[in-house]
Amino acid sequence: MEIGETFLILSDSKESSSCQRQGSYNIITQMEKIFNRIGKFLLDLLFPKSCLGCQKEGEFLCQDCLSIIEILEYQFCPYCRKRVIEGKTCHSCKKFTKLDGLYFATSYQNYLVKKLIFKFKYQPFIKELKKPLASLIITHFQLLEIGKSDFSDYLLVPVPLEKKRLKWRGFNQAEEIAKEIAKSLERARVINNVLFKIKETLPQIELSEKEREENVKGVFLVKNNEKLIGRKILLVDDVYTTGATMNECARILKESGAKEVWGVTIARE
Numbered sequence: 001m002e003i004g005e006t007f008l009i010l011s012d013s014k015e016s017s018s019c020q021r022q023g024s025y026n027i028i029t030q031m032e033k034i035f036n037r038i039g040k041f042l043l044d045l046l047f048p049k050s051c052l053g054c055q056k057e058g059e060f061l062c063q064d065c066l067s068i069i070e071i072l073e074y075q076f077c078p079y080c081r082k083r084v085i086e087g088k089t090c091h092s093c094k095k096f097t098k099l100d101g102l103y104f105a106t107s108y109q110n111y112l113v114k115k116l117i118f119k120f121k122y123q124p125f126i127k128e129l130k131k132p133l134a135s136l137i138i139t140h141f142q143l144l145e146i147g148k149s150d151f152s153d154y155l156l157v158p159v160p161l162e163k164k165r166l167k168w169r170g171f172n173q174a175e176e177i178a179k180e181i182a183k184s185l186e187r188a189r190v191i192n193n194v195l196f197k198i199k200e201t202l203p204q205i206e207l208s209e210k211e212r213e214e215n216v217k218g219v220f221l222v223k224n225n226e227k228l229i230g231r232k233i234l235l236v237d238d239v240y241t242t243g244a245t246m247n248e249c250a251r252i253l254k255e256s257g258a259k260e261v262w263g264v265t266i267a268r269e
């Protein structure tokens with residue numbers, strides 16, 4: 001047998017092996033999808049969903065309860081809370097925050113909203129709540145008359161979790177919300193490989209405003225900053241309280257080349 005023929009046989013063998021591996025991977029992927037659907041069906045059968053507002057069976061948030069959540073049709077300065085034109089941070093407040101503006105759909109004082117976010121972030125970690133919660137933000141955009149293409153040149157960046165917290169919850173709630181928002185916008189992209197949380201921090205809920213600011217200093221890191229240079233960012237999280245976390249994220253994103261950083265949250269305290 002000549003060298004050329006031997007090379008062709010080896011090449012065909014490698015291609016065949018590669019195809020077999022790809023085929024096996026596709027079969028495994030399909031089987032995982034089937035088992036996930038079966039598992040979901042059995043869970044719904046044994047533990048039927050019920051609305052967290054009125055307990056009606058069928059879904060975690062029924063349309064009736066969704067319709068009574070007040071969605072804001074205006075924007076307010078992230079620092080002084082005054083209503084602002086085009087949603088931009090007040091000129092006099094720019095020295096206090098790195099955010100160019102803030103979108104938040106509703107008030108965190110709403111009992112149902114607070115309950116939905118709690119069940120999403122904490123046990124039983126109802127990941128499916130990402131859809132109705134993200135829909136509040138999408139409705140907020142619609143009330144502001146923001147079109148699907150208005151954010152076409154923006155990148156959606158979720159506020160990251162440290163590894164321990166991510167492992168405990170099983171998902172990053174900000175990233176799940178960002179992905180749902182992106183589906184409603186034209187050419188919007190979620191990038192989760194630029195902003196990282198590299199240190200564990202105390203839960204912000206337990207701290208004062210000043211303590212929150214100190215708690216998040218130096219805990220975020222940007223990688224792949226070439227993706228940020230000259231770009232406009234929608235920084236996504238679940239709740240805006242004092243703004244300490246978002247402000248620190250916005251600071252480091254801008255230092256890494258981002259042109260603008262706008263906060264996007266479900267609710268504001």
